[in-house]
Amino acid sequence: MSGHRPCVQFSAGTLVLSNAPADWIQRVFGAAAPWKWDQRANLWRCNAIDYLDIREQLLQNEKQVENHVRHWSRVQWPAVSLPELRAEQRSAVNAWMTLRRGVIVMPTGTGKTEVALAMMGQSPVSTLIVAPVRDLMYQWHRRILLGLGYDAGIIGDSVYNVRPVSVTTYDSACIHMERLGNQFGMLVFDECHHLPGTMRREAALMSAAPWRVGLSATPERSDGRHADLEKLIGPTVYRLELAAVRGKTLAEYEVIRIPVHLGDAEQRRYDELSLQIRAYMQARREVDKYFTWEDLCADYASEPAARQIIKAYREKQSIEDRAAEKLRVLEDLFRLHVGSPIIVFAGSNAMARDVSRRFLIPCLLSHCGKRERLEILTGLQSGQYPALVANQVLDEGVDLPAVKIAVVIGGRASTKQAKQRLGRVLRKSGNARAFMYEVVCSETTEAGRSRQRRTSDAFVGTRFIRRV
Amino acid sequence: MLTRQQALAKLQGQQLFPDRLSRKEHKHYLVYAQRMLRLYEMGMGRTRRELHQGIDRIFAAESDCPVRRIAAFCKLMDDASQYDSDQSGAAAQLRQRVFGLAAQHHPLVTTADSLFESTELQVKATVAETLGRNWEEIDAELFADVMDFHRLKKFQAYPSPLALLSRYNVAQTQVALFDAEQITVHATKDLKTILRYAKLARLMHRIRRTAADQYELQFDGPASLLRHTRRYGVSMAKFLPALLACKGWKLHARLRTRRVGWMVYLALTANDGLVSHLPAPEDFDSTLEANFVERWNDEPRAGWTLERESEILHHGQKVFIPDFVFTHADGRRHLLEIVGFWTPEYL
Numbered sequence: 001m002s003g004h005r006p007c008v009q010f011s012a013g014t015l016v017l018s019n020a021p022a023d024w025i026q027r028v029f030g031a032a033a034p035w036k037w038d039q040r041a042n043l044w045r046c047n048a049i050d051y052l053d054i055r056e057q058l059l060q061n062e063k064q065v066e067n068h069v070r071h072w073s074r075v076q077w078p079a080v081s082l083p084e085l086r087a088e089q090r091s092a093v094n095a096w097m098t099l100r101r102g103v104i105v106m107p108t109g110t111g112k113t114e115v116a117l118a119m120m121g122q123s124p125v126s127t128l129i130v131a132p133v134r135d136l137m138y139q140w141h142r143r144i145l146l147g148l149g150y151d152a153g154i155i156g157d158s159v160y161n162v163r164p165v166s167v168t169t170y171d172s173a174c175i176h177m178e179r180l181g182n183q184f185g186m187l188v189f190d191e192c193h194h195l196p197g198t199m200r201r202e203a204a205l206m207s208a209a210p211w212r213v214g215l216s217a218t219p220e221r222s223d224g225r226h227a228d229l230e231k232l233i234g235p236t237v238y239r240l241e242l243a244a245v246r247g248k249t250l251a252e253y254e255v256i257r258i259p260v261h262l263g264d265a266e267q268r269r270y271d272e273l274s275l276q277i278r279a280y281m282q283a284r285r286e287v288d289k290y291f292t293w294e295d296l297c298a299d300y301a302s303e304p305a306a307r308q309i310i311k312a313y314r315e316k317q318s319i320e321d322r323a324a325e326k327l328r329v330l331e332d333l334f335r336l337h338v339g340s341p342i343i344v345f346a347g348s349n350a351m352a353r354d355v356s357r358r359f360l361i362p363c364l365l366s367h368c369g370k371r372e373r374l375e376i377l378t379g380l381q382s383g384q385y386p387a388l389v390a391n392q393v394l395d396e397g398v399d400l401p402a403v404k405i406a407v408v409i410g411g412r413a414s415t416k417q418a419k420q421r422l423g424r425v426l427r428k429s430g431n432a433r434a435f436m437y438e439v440v441c442s443e444t445t446e447a448g449r450s451r452q453r454r455t456s457d458a459f460v461g462t463r464f465i466r467r468v
Numbered sequence: 469m470l471t472r473q474q475a476l477a478k479l480q481g482q483q484l485f486p487d488r489l490s491r492k493e494h495k496h497y498l499v500y501a502q503r504m505l506r507l508y509e510m511g512m513g514r515t516r517r518e519l520h521q522g523i524d525r526i527f528a529a530e531s532d533c534p535v536r537r538i539a540a541f542c543k544l545m546d547d548a549s550q551y552d553s554d555q556s557g558a559a560a561q562l563r564q565r566v567f568g569l570a571a572q573h574h575p576l577v578t579t580a581d582s583l584f585e586s587t588e589l590q591v592k593a594t595v596a597e598t599l600g601r602n603w604e605e606i607d608a609e610l611f612a613d614v615m616d617f618h619r620l621k622k623f624q625a626y627p628s629p630l631a632l633l634s635r636y637n638v639a640q641t642q643v644a645l646f647d648a649e650q651i652t653v654h655a656t657k658d659l660k661t662i663l664r665y666a667k668l669a670r671l672m673h674r675i676r677r678t679a680a681d682q683y684e685l686q687f688d689g690p691a692s693l694l695r696h697t698r699r700y701g702v703s704m705a706k707f708l709p710a711l712l713a714c715k716g717w718k719l720h721a722r723l724r725t726r727r728v729g730w731m732v733y734l735a736l737t738a739n740d741g742l743v744s745h746l747p748a749p750e751d752f753d754s755t756l757e758a759n760f761v762e763r764w765n766d767e768p769r770a771g772w773t774l775e776r777e778s779e780i781l782h783h784g785q786k787v788f789i790p791d792f793v794f795t796h797a798d799g800r801r802h803l804l805e806i807v808g809f810w811t812p813e814y815l
Binding site: 011174205302303304310334361368369384385 | 528529530531532533534535557560563564566567568570571574575576577578583584588591592595607610611613614615672673674689690691693694695697698699
């Protein structure tokens with residue numbers, strides 16, 4: 001802070017202004033000035049994101065004020081080789097370029113990543129890409145290397161390698177942004193419906209980056225906080241509905257539901273556990289008639305009986321999830337579609353490993369390192385592997401080779417998940433139809449979850465197969 | 469430290485009480501603690517899952533133990549452990565070999581027929597033969613890099629069963645502070661240590677003198693001025709053990725719960741019996757100061773008493789705490805800082 005001119009700096013995820021009298025602030029920034037007096041440090045402070053609003057005023061008063069906020073710079077893309085954009089992708093890029101701020105809503109499988117890479121290509125500035133999970137973070141790293149020839153830094157997964165263009169996860173961004181908030185001129189939030197969470201939004205608030213992109217297939221949140229995206233990123237500048245691209249960009253697809261039954265031993269154990277749980281709940285309700293399952297699950301259950309009931313409930317779920325019959329159905333499907341690559345989505349890591357160990361096909365789980373992941377994915381693409389099994393890892397946006405057959409065996413009920421899973425298997429290539437099989441236990445709660453899944457418009461035209 | 473998934477607390481009105489094991493009510497927990505320590509000491513080479521199941525069994529018959537308390541003990545035991553996480557990638561290599569060999573036989577069927585002749589059993593036997601090992605061995609190592617199957621390599625035991633229980637009590641209070649927006653400490657002693665550790669935890673403070681020998685210290689972070697944020701809660705939790713090692717303080721924390729707009733409070737004093745694993749602050753920074761006090765106490769000083777680090781000179785963020793305060797019965801006070809060697813750096 002040289003001399004006595006007012007001076008703006010980035011500090012711990014905020015902007016600080018020193019040597020500035022109140023009347024000068026009033027004159028320069030007007031009544032809407034974001035600055036607040038911080039008596040702890042004897043200076044003025046505002047959120048780093050407010051830089052978007054005060055940039056203009058700082059520029060106009062360039063001579064009076066020292067501006068040390070900006071630590072980002074132009075970058076040179078070493079080797080650009082981006083694919084020709086489709087019409088709707090071009091519209092998305094153009095819509096964003098006018099403000100260089102805003103949210104792009106496009107269904108999974110319509111090339112959101114290509115859109116973002118095109119924006120980056122046209123806005124060569126230090127950029128941070130924020131992805132929900134480390135798998136996607138590595139995927140972005142790969143795509144930037146392929147599309148722009150740039151070896152991006154990695155911040156997350158126990159790596160802290162900051163480069164002018166870097167990739168990170170929401171959790172890491174939230175932690176590190178207080179140090180990095182002025183290093184990037186552009187932020188890309190992938191699957192940006194994650195951003196409005198109480199902690200995760202800090203990643204946007206603590207950055208001074210003027211250019212911001214949000215990408216999502218499903219920006220809506222059940223807590224209504226997607227409204228905050230406008231403040232954190234910018235307005236929704238482009239929206240493409242799933243129905244509009246069905247059969248065009250995405251392949252035609254058919255959902256086939258195969259109910260399975262528990263085996264005799266499984267069913268006996270299942271009923272036994274159900275009985276145990278029911279008896280316990282009844283006994284509790286005789287004492288406290290408002291006692292609910294939630295009360296029990298609040299994790300405060302203290303006595304052995306209650307702990308036993310929680311265990312019983314988990315075992316019930318696990319019986320459904322890992323029903324042996326599912327493996328037999330899977331064998332039939334593998335026989336039926338031999339020769340075309342298949343992706344199996346399991347409801348839990350344990351089930352994914354069951355499938356992997358039974359059929360000796362690779363499983364893509366969170367313990368897989370960067371290299372193994374790549375080996376499995378290219379292996380499926382090249383035909384070296386006939387199939388792979390995955391869990392939540394692939395729930396969002398992970399690029400998979402175009403397959404025509406997907407099998408869902410168990411999983412949580414959520415239309416967002418369903419849409420994203422579908423988008424993954426239904427990438428258009430040629431004219432072949434795609435099939436998604438849903439293998440669920442009948443007459444257990446899983447059937448209910450499958451019903452809930454089908455309420456999404458992604459499942460219009462579901463077929464059922466009754467097995468004999 | 470624990471994670472939110474293991475946090476356990478009771479709410480009475482708007483006061484939050486983190487779970488607390490007491491000497492009186494939970495005396496028998498010392499036996500459990502002893503058994504847990506033994507389980508891990510004898511548990512080299514066993515998987516994380518087996519050890520956690522072992523802890524589960526230790527508490528199986530206990531009628532006063534919430535699920536989260538058991539989970540918290542698992543975490544505290546793991547915190548003192550080192551597991552073999554297969555850094556070399558042996559499991560991943562094994563998988564690549566096995567899946568690669570099996571791929572040409574896909575699909576592995578239950579019973580062979582005219583179309584598909586490779587059965588699961590046959591293929592597994594063939595793969596095992598190619599690798600020169602038996603299948604059970606291969607199967608056991610195939611996912612050795614999965615967290616649950618990591619094997620215990622080293623355990624740095626807690627010094628005693630009681631130390632483990634003390635750590636549990638502190639850990640539950642720490643995890644409660646994750647939700648803190650601001651903590652206020654009323655301090656009478658050890659001010660230098662308190663401020664030093666708060667600074668190490670990267671907290672900011674406001675200081676106010678509330679009585680002759682009492683200061684109010686408010687701790688939060690840079691962005692707390694601008695919005696309600698829990699982002700400094702972890703720093704406050706890290707700061708707690710240092711505070712617990714000090715004397716003569718009261719703490720009041722404001723916590724924001726998940727329910728929007730709902731605040732709860734946590735109160736704690738130096739006399740509440742939480743025991744820090746950190747040593748008490750060094751009585752003196754240097755032997756020079758120790759000698760000074762020794763000499764001072766040699767003879768009566770006509771109405772003057774000597775207090776250590778009990779006065780703060782502050783201006784905004786800048787704080788200076790002299791080594792000693794001389795207080796006279798008539799109210800006069802003098803401050804003394806022992807500079808020691810006269811070097812420009814020190815001044």
